[in-house]
Amino acid sequence: MKPMIDMYLGTVKISILQQFQYRVANYFYMIGMVAEPVIYLVVWSTVANAQGGSVGGYTAQGFAAYYIVWTLVRNMNIVLTPYAWESRIRRGQLSAELLRPTHPVHLDIGYFAGWKFVVIVMWLPIAAVLTLAFRPMISPTPVEIAGFAVAIWGGFFVRFFLQWALGLLSFWITRVSAIFELYFTIELLFSGRLVPLSLMPEWAQQIAALLPFKWAFQFPIETLIGRLSTEEILFGLGMQALWTAIGIAIVSIVWRTALRRYSAVGN
Amino acid sequence: MTLIRLAWSHFRIGAMNELQYRVNFFVQVFQSLLALATGLVGLALVFSYTPELGGWSPPELLAVMGVFIFMGGLIRTTIQPNMERLMGDIQEGTLDYALTKPADSQALVSVREVRIWQTVDMAMGLIVIFIALIQLNTQLGLAAALATVVALLMGGLMIYSFWLIITTGAFWIIRMEHVLELFQGVYQAGRWPVTIYPDWLRTTLTFLVPVAFAVTIPAEALTARLTPETLLFAALFTLALMLLARWVWKTGLRHYSGASA
Numbered sequence: 001m002k003p004m005i006d007m008y009l010g011t012v013k014i015s016i017l018q019q020f021q022y023r024v025a026n027y028f029y030m031i032g033m034v035a036e037p038v039i040y041l042v043v044w045s046t047v048a049n050a051q052g053g054s055v056g057g058y059t060a061q062g063f064a065a066y067y068i069v070w071t072l073v074r075n076m077n078i079v080l081t082p083y084a085w086e087s088r089i090r091r092g093q094l095s096a097e098l099l100r101p102t103h104p105v106h107l108d109i110g111y112f113a114g115w116k117f118v119v120i121v122m123w124l125p126i127a128a129v130l131t132l133a134f135r136p137m138i139s140p141t142p143v144e145i146a147g148f149a150v151a152i153w154g155g156f157f158v159r160f161f162l163q164w165a166l167g168l169l170s171f172w173i174t175r176v177s178a179i180f181e182l183y184f185t186i187e188l189l190f191s192g193r194l195v196p197l198s199l200m201p202e203w204a205q206q207i208a209a210l211l212p213f214k215w216a217f218q219f220p221i222e223t224l225i226g227r228l229s230t231e232e233i234l235f236g237l238g239m240q241a242l243w244t245a246i247g248i249a250i251v252s253i254v255w256r257t258a259l260r261r262y263s264a265v266g267n
Numbered sequence: 268m269t270l271i272r273l274a275w276s277h278f279r280i281g282a283m284n285e286l287q288y289r290v291n292f293f294v295q296v297f298q299s300l301l302a303l304a305t306g307l308v309g310l311a312l313v314f315s316y317t318p319e320l321g322g323w324s325p326p327e328l329l330a331v332m333g334v335f336i337f338m339g340g341l342i343r344t345t346i347q348p349n350m351e352r353l354m355g356d357i358q359e360g361t362l363d364y365a366l367t368k369p370a371d372s373q374a375l376v377s378v379r380e381v382r383i384w385q386t387v388d389m390a391m392g393l394i395v396i397f398i399a400l401i402q403l404n405t406q407l408g409l410a411a412a413l414a415t416v417v418a419l420l421m422g423g424l425m426i427y428s429f430w431l432i433i434t435t436g437a438f439w440i441i442r443m444e445h446v447l448e449l450f451q452g453v454y455q456a457g458r459w460p461v462t463i464y465p466d467w468l469r470t471t472l473t474f475l476v477p478v479a480f481a482v483t484i485p486a487e488a489l490t491a492r493l494t495p496e497t498l499l500f501a502a503l504f505t506l507a508l509m510l511l512a513r514w515v516w517k518t519g520l521r522h523y524s525g526a527s528a
Contacts, residue, residue: 025445028445028446028448028449029445029448029449031449031452032445032448032449032450032451032452032453033448033452034452035452035453035455035456036452036455038456038468039455039456039458039459042459042463042464042465042468043313043320043459043463044313046320046321046463047313047316047317047320050317050319050320051316051317055316055317056316133465133467175290175294177294177298178294178297178298181297181298181301182301185301185304185305188305189305189308194305194308194309194312195312199312199316200312201315
Protein backbone atom coordinates (compact mmCIF):
# COMPACT_ATOMS: atom_id res chain seq x y z
CA MET A 1 0.00 0.00 0.00
CA LYS A 2 2.78 2.42 0.93
CA PRO A 3 4.51 2.33 -2.48
CA MET A 4 1.13 2.95 -4.09
CA ILE A 5 0.50 6.04 -1.98
CA ASP A 6 4.01 7.28 -2.70
CA MET A 7 3.44 6.82 -6.39
CA TYR A 8 0.22 8.83 -6.24
CA LEU A 9 1.80 11.63 -4.23
CA GLY A 10 4.71 11.74 -6.65
CA THR A 11 2.48 11.88 -9.72
CA VAL A 12 0.25 14.55 -8.21
CA LYS A 13 3.28 16.66 -7.34
CA ILE A 14 4.83 16.37 -10.79
CA SER A 15 1.51 17.22 -12.40
CA ILE A 16 1.03 20.31 -10.22
CA LEU A 17 4.54 21.58 -11.01
CA GLN A 18 4.14 20.85 -14.71
CA GLN A 19 0.74 22.48 -15.09
CA PHE A 20 1.73 25.50 -13.06
CA GLN A 21 4.58 26.05 -15.47
CA TYR A 22 2.07 26.38 -18.30
CA ARG A 23 -0.22 28.70 -16.38
CA VAL A 24 -0.70 31.16 -19.27
CA ALA A 25 -1.66 28.34 -21.61
CA ASN A 26 -3.96 26.97 -18.90
CA TYR A 27 -5.59 30.37 -18.57
CA PHE A 28 -6.31 30.66 -22.28
CA TYR A 29 -7.87 27.25 -22.09
CA MET A 30 -9.99 28.13 -19.07
CA ILE A 31 -11.15 31.48 -20.47
CA GLY A 32 -12.15 29.77 -23.71
CA MET A 33 -14.20 27.40 -21.63
CA VAL A 34 -15.93 30.22 -19.75
CA ALA A 35 -17.49 31.47 -22.98
CA GLU A 36 -19.87 28.51 -23.13
CA PRO A 37 -21.66 28.97 -19.77
CA VAL A 38 -21.72 32.75 -20.19
CA ILE A 39 -23.65 32.27 -23.44
CA TYR A 40 -26.16 29.92 -21.78
CA LEU A 41 -26.42 32.28 -18.83
CA VAL A 42 -27.20 35.33 -20.95
CA VAL A 43 -29.77 33.47 -23.05
CA TRP A 44 -31.60 32.00 -20.06
CA SER A 45 -31.48 35.19 -18.02
CA THR A 46 -33.09 36.93 -20.99
CA VAL A 47 -35.78 34.25 -21.10
CA ALA A 48 -36.33 34.42 -17.32
CA ASN A 49 -36.68 38.19 -17.39
CA ALA A 50 -39.08 38.01 -20.34
CA GLN A 51 -41.20 35.48 -18.43
CA GLY A 52 -41.72 37.76 -15.46
CA GLY A 53 -38.64 36.82 -13.47
CA SER A 54 -38.21 33.07 -13.42
CA VAL A 55 -38.28 29.99 -15.62
CA GLY A 56 -38.17 26.36 -14.45
CA GLY A 57 -37.60 27.54 -10.90
CA TYR A 58 -34.61 29.70 -11.81
CA THR A 59 -34.40 33.48 -11.70
CA ALA A 60 -31.69 35.41 -13.54
CA GLN A 61 -29.65 35.39 -10.31
CA GLY A 62 -30.36 31.69 -9.91
CA PHE A 63 -29.05 31.01 -13.41
CA ALA A 64 -25.99 33.11 -12.61
CA ALA A 65 -25.27 30.93 -9.57
CA TYR A 66 -25.85 27.76 -11.59
CA TYR A 67 -23.59 28.70 -14.49
CA ILE A 68 -20.79 30.18 -12.37
CA VAL A 69 -20.53 27.02 -10.28
CA TRP A 70 -20.81 25.23 -13.64
CA THR A 71 -17.39 26.60 -14.61
CA LEU A 72 -15.64 24.94 -11.67
CA VAL A 73 -17.49 21.65 -12.08
CA ARG A 74 -16.72 21.64 -15.80
CA ASN A 75 -13.02 22.10 -15.05
CA MET A 76 -13.14 19.34 -12.45
CA ASN A 77 -14.81 17.17 -15.06
CA ILE A 78 -11.90 17.35 -17.49
CA VAL A 79 -10.37 13.89 -17.59
CA LEU A 80 -8.32 11.90 -20.06
CA THR A 81 -9.98 12.37 -23.43
CA PRO A 82 -10.90 9.06 -25.07
CA TYR A 83 -9.15 10.35 -28.20
CA ALA A 84 -5.83 9.96 -26.36
CA TRP A 85 -6.02 6.20 -26.80
CA GLU A 86 -5.73 6.42 -30.55
CA SER A 87 -2.22 7.86 -30.38
CA ARG A 88 -1.23 5.78 -27.36
CA ILE A 89 -1.97 2.65 -29.36
CA ARG A 90 -0.82 3.79 -32.78
CA ARG A 91 2.48 5.22 -31.63
CA GLY A 92 3.18 2.41 -29.20
CA GLN A 93 3.43 4.72 -26.19
CA LEU A 94 1.36 2.17 -24.34
CA SER A 95 4.16 -0.37 -24.57
CA ALA A 96 6.34 1.70 -22.27
CA GLU A 97 3.53 2.17 -19.78
CA LEU A 98 2.84 -1.54 -19.70
CA LEU A 99 6.34 -2.19 -18.42
CA ARG A 100 5.52 -0.46 -15.15
CA PRO A 101 4.51 -2.67 -12.24
CA THR A 102 1.23 -0.76 -11.76
CA HIS A 103 -1.91 -0.54 -13.85
CA PRO A 104 -1.62 2.50 -16.19
CA VAL A 105 -4.90 3.87 -14.86
CA HIS A 106 -3.17 4.96 -11.64
CA LEU A 107 -0.78 7.24 -13.44
CA ASP A 108 -3.66 8.93 -15.27
CA ILE A 109 -5.66 9.40 -12.08
CA GLY A 110 -2.68 10.95 -10.32
CA TYR A 111 -1.88 13.22 -13.23
CA PHE A 112 -5.39 14.60 -13.68
CA ALA A 113 -6.08 14.82 -9.94
CA GLY A 114 -2.91 16.89 -9.52
CA TRP A 115 -3.91 19.17 -12.38
CA LYS A 116 -7.19 19.85 -10.56
CA PHE A 117 -5.38 21.59 -7.71
CA VAL A 118 -3.86 24.05 -10.16
CA VAL A 119 -7.23 24.49 -11.86
CA ILE A 120 -9.05 25.24 -8.61
CA VAL A 121 -6.53 27.95 -7.68
CA MET A 122 -6.66 29.47 -11.15
CA TRP A 123 -10.45 29.33 -11.18
CA LEU A 124 -10.85 31.65 -8.19
CA PRO A 125 -10.11 34.93 -10.06
CA ILE A 126 -12.37 33.83 -12.93
CA ALA A 127 -15.17 33.18 -10.43
CA ALA A 128 -14.61 36.59 -8.87
CA VAL A 129 -14.92 38.36 -12.23
CA LEU A 130 -18.04 36.39 -13.17
CA THR A 131 -19.58 37.14 -9.78
CA LEU A 132 -19.04 40.85 -10.25
CA ALA A 133 -20.45 40.74 -13.77
CA PHE A 134 -23.55 38.61 -13.15
CA ARG A 135 -24.44 38.98 -9.43
CA PRO A 136 -25.39 35.39 -8.60
CA MET A 137 -27.70 34.55 -5.72
CA ILE A 138 -25.83 32.05 -3.62
CA SER A 139 -25.49 31.49 0.12
CA PRO A 140 -24.38 27.93 0.83
CA THR A 141 -24.65 26.36 4.27
CA PRO A 142 -21.65 24.53 5.79
CA VAL A 143 -23.31 21.20 4.96
CA GLU A 144 -23.67 22.23 1.32
CA ILE A 145 -20.08 23.42 1.12
CA ALA A 146 -18.86 20.14 2.60
CA GLY A 147 -21.11 18.16 0.25
CA PHE A 148 -19.86 20.16 -2.71
CA ALA A 149 -16.21 19.63 -1.76
CA VAL A 150 -16.78 15.88 -1.88
CA ALA A 151 -19.15 15.94 -4.86
CA ILE A 152 -16.75 17.68 -7.27
CA TRP A 153 -14.27 14.88 -6.67
CA GLY A 154 -17.02 12.31 -6.95
CA GLY A 155 -17.95 13.80 -10.31
CA PHE A 156 -14.32 13.67 -11.36
CA PHE A 157 -14.11 9.94 -10.59
CA VAL A 158 -17.44 9.09 -12.24
CA ARG A 159 -16.41 10.78 -15.44
CA PHE A 160 -12.81 9.61 -15.26
CA PHE A 161 -13.55 5.89 -15.22
CA LEU A 162 -16.40 6.02 -17.73
CA GLN A 163 -14.29 7.93 -20.25
CA TRP A 164 -11.30 5.73 -19.64
CA ALA A 165 -13.52 2.75 -20.43
CA LEU A 166 -14.90 4.50 -23.50
CA GLY A 167 -11.39 5.18 -24.75
CA LEU A 168 -10.62 1.46 -24.63
CA LEU A 169 -12.94 1.06 -27.63
CA SER A 170 -9.96 2.23 -29.66
CA PHE A 171 -8.48 -1.25 -29.25
CA TRP A 172 -11.23 -2.65 -31.46
CA ILE A 173 -12.30 0.24 -33.68
CA THR A 174 -10.00 2.57 -35.58
CA ARG A 175 -12.51 5.24 -36.55
CA VAL A 176 -13.82 6.12 -33.11
CA SER A 177 -14.69 9.80 -33.48
CA ALA A 178 -18.32 9.22 -34.54
CA ILE A 179 -18.97 7.08 -31.45
CA PHE A 180 -17.21 9.50 -29.12
CA GLU A 181 -19.07 12.50 -30.51
CA LEU A 182 -22.40 10.70 -30.08
CA TYR A 183 -21.46 9.95 -26.46
CA PHE A 184 -20.48 13.56 -25.83
CA THR A 185 -23.72 14.85 -27.33
CA ILE A 186 -25.82 12.59 -25.09
CA GLU A 187 -23.71 13.72 -22.15
CA LEU A 188 -24.15 17.40 -23.05
CA LEU A 189 -27.93 17.05 -23.12
CA PHE A 190 -28.47 14.82 -20.09
CA SER A 191 -25.86 16.09 -17.65
CA GLY A 192 -27.22 19.56 -16.99
CA ARG A 193 -24.39 21.15 -18.92
CA LEU A 194 -26.60 22.73 -21.59
CA VAL A 195 -29.43 23.71 -19.22
CA PRO A 196 -30.48 22.69 -15.72
CA LEU A 197 -32.43 19.47 -16.23
CA SER A 198 -35.50 20.95 -14.55
CA LEU A 199 -35.97 23.00 -17.72
CA MET A 200 -36.15 19.86 -19.84
CA PRO A 201 -39.40 18.01 -20.53
CA GLU A 202 -40.44 15.36 -18.02
CA TRP A 203 -39.44 12.39 -20.17
CA ALA A 204 -35.95 13.77 -20.68
CA GLN A 205 -35.52 14.12 -16.94
CA GLN A 206 -36.54 10.50 -16.51
CA ILE A 207 -33.91 9.39 -19.02
CA ALA A 208 -31.31 11.55 -17.27
CA ALA A 209 -32.08 9.84 -13.96
CA LEU A 210 -31.01 6.50 -15.43
CA LEU A 211 -27.73 7.83 -16.83
CA PRO A 212 -24.54 8.65 -14.93
CA PHE A 213 -23.99 12.08 -16.45
CA LYS A 214 -26.04 14.26 -14.15
CA TRP A 215 -24.32 12.83 -11.07
CA ALA A 216 -21.00 14.01 -12.42
CA PHE A 217 -22.25 17.44 -13.47
CA GLN A 218 -25.56 18.82 -12.26
CA PHE A 219 -25.50 17.16 -8.85
CA PRO A 220 -22.38 19.01 -7.54
CA ILE A 221 -23.73 22.33 -8.88
CA GLU A 222 -27.14 21.90 -7.26
CA THR A 223 -25.48 20.91 -4.00
CA LEU A 224 -23.66 24.22 -3.70
CA ILE A 225 -26.43 26.50 -4.92
CA GLY A 226 -28.81 25.16 -2.30
CA ARG A 227 -31.34 23.21 -4.30
CA LEU A 228 -30.94 19.91 -2.49
CA SER A 229 -31.87 18.73 0.99
CA THR A 230 -29.27 16.98 3.14
CA GLU A 231 -30.86 13.61 2.28
CA GLU A 232 -30.69 14.38 -1.41
CA ILE A 233 -27.03 15.34 -1.09
CA LEU A 234 -26.25 12.06 0.67
CA PHE A 235 -28.24 10.12 -1.92
CA GLY A 236 -26.34 11.87 -4.72
CA LEU A 237 -22.98 11.07 -3.17
CA GLY A 238 -24.16 7.47 -2.98
CA MET A 239 -25.05 7.54 -6.68
CA GLN A 240 -21.61 8.91 -7.45
CA ALA A 241 -20.05 6.04 -5.51
CA LEU A 242 -22.25 3.59 -7.38
CA TRP A 243 -21.33 4.93 -10.82
CA THR A 244 -17.66 5.10 -9.89
CA ALA A 245 -17.84 1.44 -8.88
CA ILE A 246 -19.57 0.58 -12.17
CA GLY A 247 -16.87 2.50 -14.06
CA ILE A 248 -14.07 0.69 -12.23
CA ALA A 249 -15.75 -2.65 -12.93
CA ILE A 250 -16.04 -1.91 -16.66
CA VAL A 251 -12.45 -0.70 -16.83
CA SER A 252 -11.04 -3.76 -15.10
CA ILE A 253 -13.02 -6.22 -17.19
CA VAL A 254 -12.52 -4.54 -20.56
CA TRP A 255 -8.86 -3.75 -19.93
CA ARG A 256 -7.93 -7.42 -19.74
CA THR A 257 -9.59 -8.27 -23.05
CA ALA A 258 -8.30 -5.09 -24.65
CA LEU A 259 -4.72 -5.88 -23.75
CA ARG A 260 -4.93 -9.22 -25.48
CA ARG A 261 -5.70 -7.39 -28.72
CA TYR A 262 -2.81 -4.99 -28.34
CA SER A 263 0.27 -5.54 -30.40
CA ALA A 264 2.64 -2.69 -31.08
CA VAL A 265 6.32 -2.19 -31.46
CA GLY A 266 7.68 -0.38 -28.47
CA ASN A 267 9.53 2.87 -28.38
CA MET B 268 -4.49 36.82 -60.77
CA THR B 269 -1.52 34.74 -59.69
CA LEU B 270 -3.13 34.61 -56.25
CA ILE B 271 -6.23 32.97 -57.66
CA ARG B 272 -4.17 30.46 -59.67
CA LEU B 273 -2.10 29.72 -56.59
CA ALA B 274 -5.16 29.24 -54.41
CA TRP B 275 -6.80 27.05 -57.02
CA SER B 276 -3.88 24.67 -57.39
CA HIS B 277 -3.49 24.36 -53.63
CA PHE B 278 -7.21 23.70 -53.39
CA ARG B 279 -6.96 20.95 -56.02
CA ILE B 280 -4.06 19.24 -54.29
CA GLY B 281 -5.79 19.45 -50.91
CA ALA B 282 -9.03 18.11 -52.33
CA MET B 283 -7.35 15.20 -54.09
CA ASN B 284 -5.54 14.38 -50.89
CA GLU B 285 -8.70 14.18 -48.85
CA LEU B 286 -10.75 12.45 -51.51
CA GLN B 287 -8.68 9.38 -50.79
CA TYR B 288 -10.44 9.07 -47.44
CA ARG B 289 -14.08 8.90 -48.42
CA VAL B 290 -15.39 7.36 -45.24
CA ASN B 291 -14.38 10.58 -43.52
CA PHE B 292 -17.13 12.25 -45.50
CA PHE B 293 -19.78 10.14 -43.78
CA VAL B 294 -18.17 10.61 -40.40
CA GLN B 295 -18.25 14.35 -41.03
CA VAL B 296 -21.91 14.27 -42.09
CA PHE B 297 -22.78 12.35 -38.94
CA GLN B 298 -20.93 14.77 -36.69
CA SER B 299 -22.40 17.81 -38.41
CA LEU B 300 -25.87 16.35 -37.92
CA LEU B 301 -25.15 15.81 -34.22
CA ALA B 302 -24.02 19.43 -33.86
CA LEU B 303 -27.12 20.60 -35.73
CA ALA B 304 -29.37 18.48 -33.51
CA THR B 305 -27.79 19.95 -30.38
CA GLY B 306 -28.31 23.46 -31.72
CA LEU B 307 -31.95 22.72 -32.52
CA VAL B 308 -32.54 21.26 -29.06
CA GLY B 309 -31.17 24.49 -27.58
CA LEU B 310 -33.51 26.59 -29.73
CA ALA B 311 -36.48 24.33 -28.96
CA LEU B 312 -35.84 24.58 -25.22
CA VAL B 313 -35.63 28.36 -25.33
CA PHE B 314 -38.78 28.68 -27.38
CA SER B 315 -40.71 26.24 -25.21
CA TYR B 316 -40.61 29.00 -22.59
CA THR B 317 -40.82 32.19 -24.61
CA PRO B 318 -42.28 33.24 -27.99
CA GLU B 319 -39.29 35.45 -28.88
CA LEU B 320 -35.77 36.15 -27.64
CA GLY B 321 -34.57 39.73 -27.51
CA GLY B 322 -36.87 40.63 -30.40
CA TRP B 323 -35.94 37.63 -32.58
CA SER B 324 -38.59 35.11 -33.57
CA PRO B 325 -37.87 31.35 -33.87
CA PRO B 326 -37.36 31.34 -37.69
CA GLU B 327 -35.14 34.41 -37.41
CA LEU B 328 -32.97 32.70 -34.83
CA LEU B 329 -32.88 29.67 -37.11
CA ALA B 330 -31.43 31.96 -39.76
CA VAL B 331 -28.78 33.10 -37.25
CA MET B 332 -27.94 29.48 -36.57
CA GLY B 333 -27.67 28.77 -40.29
CA VAL B 334 -25.19 31.61 -40.76
CA PHE B 335 -23.31 30.45 -37.66
CA ILE B 336 -22.96 26.91 -39.02
CA PHE B 337 -22.02 28.15 -42.49
CA MET B 338 -19.36 30.53 -41.21
CA GLY B 339 -18.00 27.87 -38.83
CA GLY B 340 -17.66 25.52 -41.79
CA LEU B 341 -15.87 28.19 -43.83
CA ILE B 342 -13.44 28.85 -40.97
CA ARG B 343 -12.65 25.16 -40.57
CA THR B 344 -12.37 24.56 -44.32
CA THR B 345 -9.72 27.14 -45.01
CA ILE B 346 -8.89 29.81 -42.42
CA GLN B 347 -8.15 27.62 -39.42
CA PRO B 348 -6.10 24.90 -41.18
CA ASN B 349 -3.89 27.51 -42.84
CA MET B 350 -3.30 29.38 -39.62
CA GLU B 351 -2.59 26.17 -37.71
CA ARG B 352 -0.01 25.21 -40.30
CA LEU B 353 1.51 28.69 -40.12
CA MET B 354 1.76 28.39 -36.34
CA GLY B 355 3.54 25.06 -36.68
CA ASP B 356 5.86 26.42 -39.37
CA ILE B 357 6.91 29.36 -37.21
CA GLN B 358 7.60 27.08 -34.27
CA GLU B 359 9.66 24.63 -36.28
CA GLY B 360 11.38 27.06 -38.60
CA THR B 361 9.91 25.41 -41.70
CA LEU B 362 8.36 28.73 -42.68
CA ASP B 363 11.59 29.25 -44.65
CA TYR B 364 10.21 27.03 -47.41
CA ALA B 365 7.24 29.32 -47.89
CA LEU B 366 9.19 32.56 -47.60
CA THR B 367 11.72 31.62 -50.28
CA LYS B 368 9.01 31.07 -52.88
CA PRO B 369 8.51 33.86 -55.40
CA ALA B 370 5.02 34.79 -54.29
CA ASP B 371 3.59 37.20 -51.78
CA SER B 372 4.25 35.51 -48.46
CA GLN B 373 0.96 36.49 -46.81
CA ALA B 374 -1.03 35.23 -49.77
CA LEU B 375 0.91 31.99 -49.87
CA VAL B 376 0.53 31.11 -46.19
CA SER B 377 -3.18 31.84 -46.43
CA VAL B 378 -4.06 29.37 -49.18
CA ARG B 379 -1.85 26.36 -48.56
CA GLU B 380 -4.35 24.15 -46.72
CA VAL B 381 -7.92 23.10 -47.40
CA ARG B 382 -10.11 20.56 -45.60
CA ILE B 383 -12.84 19.81 -48.05
CA TRP B 384 -14.96 17.56 -45.84
CA GLN B 385 -15.59 20.56 -43.63
CA THR B 386 -17.60 22.03 -46.50
CA VAL B 387 -20.34 19.70 -45.26
CA ASP B 388 -20.98 22.29 -42.57
CA MET B 389 -21.15 25.05 -45.15
CA ALA B 390 -23.76 23.07 -47.09
CA MET B 391 -25.69 22.32 -43.95
CA GLY B 392 -25.62 25.98 -42.95
CA LEU B 393 -27.07 26.93 -46.32
CA ILE B 394 -29.84 24.35 -45.93
CA VAL B 395 -30.70 25.71 -42.48
CA ILE B 396 -30.76 29.27 -43.86
CA PHE B 397 -33.02 28.10 -46.67
CA ILE B 398 -35.46 26.42 -44.25
CA ALA B 399 -35.46 29.53 -42.08
CA LEU B 400 -36.32 31.66 -45.11
CA ILE B 401 -39.23 29.39 -45.98
CA GLN B 402 -40.53 29.62 -42.41
CA LEU B 403 -40.11 33.38 -42.42
CA ASN B 404 -42.40 33.37 -45.40
CA THR B 405 -41.10 36.62 -46.85
CA GLN B 406 -39.58 37.29 -50.21
CA LEU B 407 -35.89 37.90 -49.95
CA GLY B 408 -35.35 40.83 -52.29
CA LEU B 409 -32.38 41.06 -54.60
CA ALA B 410 -30.87 43.88 -52.54
CA ALA B 411 -31.18 41.91 -49.30
CA ALA B 412 -29.72 38.79 -50.90
CA LEU B 413 -26.82 40.80 -52.24
CA ALA B 414 -26.29 42.46 -48.88
CA THR B 415 -26.20 39.04 -47.21
CA VAL B 416 -23.56 37.75 -49.59
CA VAL B 417 -21.47 40.90 -49.15
CA ALA B 418 -21.85 40.73 -45.36
CA LEU B 419 -20.80 37.07 -45.35
CA LEU B 420 -17.78 37.84 -47.49
CA MET B 421 -16.71 40.69 -45.25
CA GLY B 422 -17.32 38.57 -42.16
CA GLY B 423 -15.04 35.90 -43.59
CA LEU B 424 -12.34 38.46 -44.37
CA MET B 425 -12.56 39.90 -40.87
CA ILE B 426 -12.27 36.49 -39.23
CA TYR B 427 -9.30 35.78 -41.51
CA SER B 428 -7.59 39.07 -40.60
CA PHE B 429 -8.25 38.46 -36.94
CA TRP B 430 -6.76 34.97 -37.15
CA LEU B 431 -3.73 36.22 -39.05
CA ILE B 432 -3.04 38.91 -36.45
CA ILE B 433 -3.29 36.40 -33.60
CA THR B 434 -1.21 33.79 -35.42
CA THR B 435 1.45 36.34 -36.27
CA GLY B 436 1.83 36.71 -32.51
CA ALA B 437 3.68 33.40 -32.73
CA PHE B 438 6.67 35.33 -34.07
CA TRP B 439 7.03 36.78 -30.57
CA ILE B 440 5.27 34.25 -28.35
CA ILE B 441 5.92 30.74 -29.52
CA ARG B 442 3.06 28.82 -27.94
CA MET B 443 -0.13 30.10 -29.52
CA GLU B 444 -2.13 26.90 -29.93
CA HIS B 445 -4.29 27.63 -26.89
CA VAL B 446 -5.51 30.74 -28.64
CA LEU B 447 -7.33 28.28 -30.87
CA GLU B 448 -9.29 26.93 -27.90
CA LEU B 449 -10.03 30.47 -26.84
CA PHE B 450 -11.36 31.40 -30.27
CA GLN B 451 -13.51 28.29 -30.58
CA GLY B 452 -15.06 29.07 -27.22
CA VAL B 453 -15.74 32.69 -28.05
CA TYR B 454 -17.05 31.89 -31.54
CA GLN B 455 -19.86 29.87 -29.93
CA ALA B 456 -21.32 33.19 -28.80
CA GLY B 457 -22.29 33.77 -32.45
CA ARG B 458 -24.98 31.11 -32.15
CA TRP B 459 -27.21 33.88 -30.76
CA PRO B 460 -27.55 37.43 -32.06
CA VAL B 461 -24.98 39.59 -30.25
CA THR B 462 -27.69 42.11 -29.42
CA ILE B 463 -28.83 39.93 -26.52
CA TYR B 464 -25.48 40.17 -24.71
CA PRO B 465 -24.64 42.83 -22.10
CA ASP B 466 -22.77 45.88 -23.42
CA TRP B 467 -19.22 44.91 -22.42
CA LEU B 468 -19.63 41.50 -24.00
CA ARG B 469 -21.25 42.86 -27.14
CA THR B 470 -18.39 45.30 -27.63
CA THR B 471 -15.88 42.48 -27.20
CA LEU B 472 -17.73 40.32 -29.69
CA THR B 473 -17.87 43.16 -32.19
CA PHE B 474 -14.42 44.72 -32.15
CA LEU B 475 -12.07 42.40 -30.29
CA VAL B 476 -13.28 39.15 -31.84
CA PRO B 477 -15.39 40.01 -34.89
CA VAL B 478 -18.12 37.43 -34.26
CA ALA B 479 -20.83 40.07 -34.59
CA PHE B 480 -19.67 40.99 -38.09
CA ALA B 481 -19.23 37.38 -39.13
CA VAL B 482 -22.58 36.02 -38.01
CA THR B 483 -25.03 38.58 -36.67
CA ILE B 484 -24.71 41.14 -39.46
CA PRO B 485 -25.26 38.64 -42.30
CA ALA B 486 -28.23 37.30 -40.34
CA GLU B 487 -29.54 40.84 -39.97
CA ALA B 488 -29.29 41.22 -43.71
CA LEU B 489 -31.34 38.05 -44.14
CA THR B 490 -34.05 39.16 -41.74
CA ALA B 491 -34.41 42.70 -43.06
CA ARG B 492 -32.84 44.43 -40.06
CA LEU B 493 -29.67 45.67 -41.65
CA THR B 494 -29.32 49.38 -42.34
CA PRO B 495 -27.04 50.60 -45.15
CA GLU B 496 -25.05 52.54 -42.53
CA THR B 497 -24.18 49.35 -40.65
CA LEU B 498 -23.08 47.68 -43.88
CA LEU B 499 -20.92 50.65 -44.78
CA PHE B 500 -19.41 50.67 -41.32
CA ALA B 501 -18.70 46.95 -41.63
CA ALA B 502 -16.96 47.59 -44.94
CA LEU B 503 -14.72 50.24 -43.41
CA PHE B 504 -13.93 48.02 -40.46
CA THR B 505 -13.08 45.14 -42.79
CA LEU B 506 -10.67 47.34 -44.69
CA ALA B 507 -9.07 48.62 -41.48
CA LEU B 508 -8.67 45.13 -40.08
CA MET B 509 -7.14 43.82 -43.32
CA LEU B 510 -4.64 46.67 -43.41
CA LEU B 511 -3.78 46.07 -39.77
CA ALA B 512 -3.30 42.36 -40.44
CA ARG B 513 -1.02 43.19 -43.37
CA TRP B 514 1.05 45.54 -41.23
CA VAL B 515 1.30 43.08 -38.32
CA TRP B 516 2.36 40.34 -40.75
CA LYS B 517 5.11 42.49 -42.27
CA THR B 518 6.37 43.53 -38.83
CA GLY B 519 6.24 39.95 -37.61
CA LEU B 520 8.25 38.72 -40.58
CA ARG B 521 11.06 41.07 -39.66
CA HIS B 522 11.21 39.32 -36.28
CA TYR B 523 11.47 35.91 -37.86
CA SER B 524 14.85 34.32 -37.99
CA GLY B 525 14.55 30.88 -39.53
CA ALA B 526 15.75 27.76 -37.85
CA SER B 527 16.85 25.62 -40.76
CA ALA B 528 18.36 27.62 -43.59
